[in-house]
Amino acid sequence: MRTTQTLVGTVALLLALGWSxxxxxxxxxxxxxxxxxxxxxxxxxxxxxPSATVPILAGMSADYFKKAIxxxxxxxxxxxxxxxxxxxxxxxxxxxxxxxxxxxxxEPTAITVDPAAAARGKTxxxxxxxxxxxxxxxDSAKGVPDLRGQPVGYLRNQMFLFKAxxxxxxxxxxxPLKALxxxxxxETLADLAAYFSSVR
Amino acid sequence: xxxxxxxxMKTSGVGLGLGLMxxxxxxxxxxxxxxxxxxxxxxxxxxxxxxxxxYLRLADxxxxxxxxxxxxxxxxxxxxxLVLSGVRTIDSITFNYKGMRRYGVKVLHEAAxxxxxxxxxxxxxxxxxxxxxxxxxxxxxxxxxxxxxLPANKDVVLHAWKAGPQTVALAKQLQSMDDGGVFVMTIPxxxxxxxxxxxxxxxxxxxxxxxxxxxxxxxxxxxxPNVISKTALFRAAWQAYPNLEYRxxxxxxxxxxxxxxxxxxxxxxxxxxxxxxxxxxRAGTIAVEADLVGADKRxxxxxxxxxxxxxxxxxxxxxxxxxxLPVPKSGNVANAMGKxxxxxxxxxxxxxxxxxMAPGNTxxxxxxxxxxxxxxxxxxxxxxxxxxIEQKLTPGQSATVGQNAIAxxxxxxxxxxx
Numbered sequence: 001m002r003t004t005q006t007l008v009g010t011v012a013l014l015l016a017l018g019w020s021x022x023x024x025x026x027x028x029x030x031x032x033x034x035x036x037x038x039x040x041x042x043x044x045x046x047x048x049x050p051s052a053t054v055p056i057l058a059g060m061s062a063d064y065f066k067k068a069i070x071x072x073x074x075x076x077x078x079x080x081x082x083x084x085x086x087x088x089x090x091x092x093x094x095x096x097x098x099x100x101x102x103x104x105x106x107e108p109t110a111i112t113v114d115p116a117a118a119a120r121g122k123t124x125x126x127x128x129x130x131x132x133x134x135x136x137x138x139d140s141a142k143g144v145p146d147l148r149g150q151p152v153g154y155l156r157n158q159m160f161l162f163k164a165x166x167x168x169x170x171x172x173x174x175x176p177l178k179a180l181x182x183x184x185x186x187e188t189l190a191d192l193a194a195y196f197s198s199v200r
Numbered sequence: 201x202x203x204x205x206x207x208x209m210k211t212s213g214v215g216l217g218l219g220l221m222x223x224x225x226x227x228x229x230x231x232x233x234x235x236x237x238x239x240x241x242x243x244x245x246x247x248x249x250x251x252x253x254x255y256l257r258l259a260d261x262x263x264x265x266x267x268x269x270x271x272x273x274x275x276x277x278x279x280x281x282l283v284l285s286g287v288r289t290i291d292s293i294t295f296n297y298k299g300m301r302r303y304g305v306k307v308l309h310e311a312a313x314x315x316x317x318x319x320x321x322x323x324x325x326x327x328x329x330x331x332x333x334x335x336x337x338x339x340x341x342x343x344x345x346x347x348x349x350l351p352a353n354k355d356v357v358l359h360a361w362k363a364g365p366q367t368v369a370l371a372k373q374l375q376s377m378d379d380g381g382v383f384v385m386t387i388p389x390x391x392x393x394x395x396x397x398x399x400x401x402x403x404x405x406x407x408x409x410x411x412x413x414x415x416x417x418x419x420x421x422x423x424x425p426n427v428i429s430k431t432a433l434f435r436a437a438w439q440a441y442p443n444l445e446y447r448x449x450x451x452x453x454x455x456x457x458x459x460x461x462x463x464x465x466x467x468x469x470x471x472x473x474x475x476x477x478x479x480x481x482r483a484g485t486i487a488v489e490a491d492l493v494g495a496d497k498r499x500x501x502x503x504x505x506x507x508x509x510x511x512x513x514x515x516x517x518x519x520x521x522x523x524x525l526p527v528p529k530s531g532n533v534a535n536a537m538g539k540x541x542x543x544x545x546x547x548x549x550x551x552x553x554x555x556x557m558a559p560g561n562t563x564x565x566x567x568x569x570x571x572x573x574x575x576x577x578x579x580x581x582x583x584x585x586x587x588x589i590e591q592k593l594t595p596g597q598s599a600t601v602g603q604n605a606i607a608x609x610x611x612x613x614x615x616x617x618x
Contacts (some may be wrong), residue, residue, distance in 0.1 A: 020289070020367055021551065022314060023260050023262060023546070024261050024262035025261055025549035026257075026258050026260050026261050026546070027258050028258055028259045028543060028546070030254070034543050034557055035540045035554045035555075035557070035604045036534055037255070037536075037543065038539075038557075038558070038560040040539070040557065041204065041535055041536065041560070041562065041608070041611065041612045041615050042562065042607070042611050042612065043531055043611070044611055044614065044615065045258075045615060050611055050618070051605055051606070051607035051608075051610040051611045052606075052607060052608055052610075053607040054404070054604075054607045054608075054611060066285055074545045080574055080593065080594045080595075080601075081574065081576050081591050081604065082589070083576075083592055084560075084577065084578030084589065084590040084592050085560060085576065085578055086559060086581060087578055087589050087590055088560060088578035088580060088589055090556075091420055091580040091589060092557075092580070093556070101536045124333050153603070153607070157600075165203065
């Protein structure tokens with residue numbers, strides 16, 4: 001009787017606390033997860049960036065991610081922060097890390113935007129629709145990124161970099177994009193960032 | 201998996217009145233919570249300890265994780281120099297540990313008394329907690345005795361090198377100083393917590409004085425021969441601060457609060473109105489007492505892949521207490537070490553080989569109220585050791601780097617505590 005009580009008590013205890021004797025699969029068992037943990041300091045756990053200027057990597061297409069890392073590592077996308085880390089990602093295994101982030105579900109940024117700016121941006125976004133689609137979802141097969149729900153500061157900064165030709169200067173495919181950016185005033189670029197960041 | 205205090209009391213049958221989230225506890229006696237599964241006890245809830253505890257629960261939710269941290273609140277050392285200059289409030293860098301509960305980390309706001317590697321337990325009050333593996337993340341302790349006159353005057357000669365009440369007190373001393381006063385800060389010999397931290401502090405104090413007390417002066421007495429981190433960037437930033445006088449190879453060995461004077465190794469006496477003396481440092485006391493430190497009695501050597509102590513099995517040491525890796529003693533590195541250790545321990549407890557994982561370091565320093573500089577270090581694992589791939593510095597100071605600093609802080613605070 002006493003043994004039964006102890007046993008029942010022990011089982012109840014284990015159930016209540018979720019303990020077991022063997023290892024339990026955690027969210028770090030996905031391919032590339034352990035290789036991606038350094039990234040979470042800035043990009044958030046599972047690539048879900050909580051800040052205004054660091055991009056969300058969760059759900060980013062693997063090809064787009066790999067191109068970005070290769071461009072950072074080679075200095076084509078100049079960044080003090082990303083150049084060393086891109087080299088570390090390549091050392092650790094670029095395919096694994098790209099697979100990990102592309103396999104994570106993207107939650108839109110929690111950073112809110114000025115609704116008036118987003119509304120102005122929506123009107124201005126017709127000029128982006130040809131490549132990115134009317135709501136900014138992009139086309140991963142063509143290497144066009146999904147802009148929806150990315151942090152506003154990140155989107156704005158990247159547009160400024162394109163406009164000044166400081167991101168991937170020699171990339172032929174980006175020339176039409178940069179030409180377009182040059183025709184758009186900075187305030188409108190900020191509105192576009194607010195709009196695409198707000199799309200759910 | 202969250203667990204409330206009531207559930208814990210009910211299911212564990214522990215009748216002690218010790219709150220899981222703190223409170224007045226009667227003496228803890230005996231085995232505080234008899235171990236029924238695999239358990240890891242984390243000593244210290246700073247940058248390394250919080251990261252390790254959270255990521256261990258993410259890596260294997262079946263492992264029970266205790267985090268022992270005497271303080272109820274976490275105050276960030278990074279950004280705390282901005283509190284001295286009044287650019288930020290202490291509240292803006294203060295966080296609680298409640299987020300840890302979402303991951304099922306059992307936070308006990310108690311100071312660990314000692315680590316007993318042979319018995320695999322951590323002393324707690326008059327009792328103990330058993331562990332399968334312990335993670336020791338106590339940060340640094342000051343070597344007060346290295347500066348004559350300091351041990352007896354700890355309350356008035358402030359270090360403000362562990363963010364918290366001393367940060368606020370030093371800010372008040374700076375604000376209360378008469379215009380025309382002399383603020384003296386002293387930098388200990390390397391290694392110490394946060395290599396660029398003192399030079400960032402010099403920028404913040406100089407910026408504050410230039411803005412608010414233009415007749416005042418800052419004298420920096422550095423035990424090291426030159427600025428030891430981001431040297432050219434700090435030197436360039438100091439061009440804006442003619443009120444800053446930097447003296448290298450000026451190790452302070454004595455302080456006399458009565459005479460308001462410090463003395464250097466070569467016998468120079470420097471008068472001050474406000475003193476900020478950052479003492480020499482070593483690993484946290486609990487690590488020293490547990491015999492985790494090397495022959496120098498200061499720092500702990502560890503395995504680069506698992507952070508297991510080279511001196512005691514099943515005890516891992518992370519953060520500022522460690523030595524031997526080509527990394528600075530920074531919060532970002534401690535965060536990375538915590539994550540690497542969490543994954544390594546999850547593997548070791550499951551009888552698997554830990555994967556090779558390298559840390560990283562991103563380190564921002566504010567040079568005025570809105571501009572910052574940065575250094576970034578990337579690493580790889582080679583031959584079982586952490587090896588640096590590259591170090592890169594920002595080309596100069598800018599508000600953009602300042603924005604990146606804010607993004608980094610927002611994110612990494614969340615990575616530890618959120």
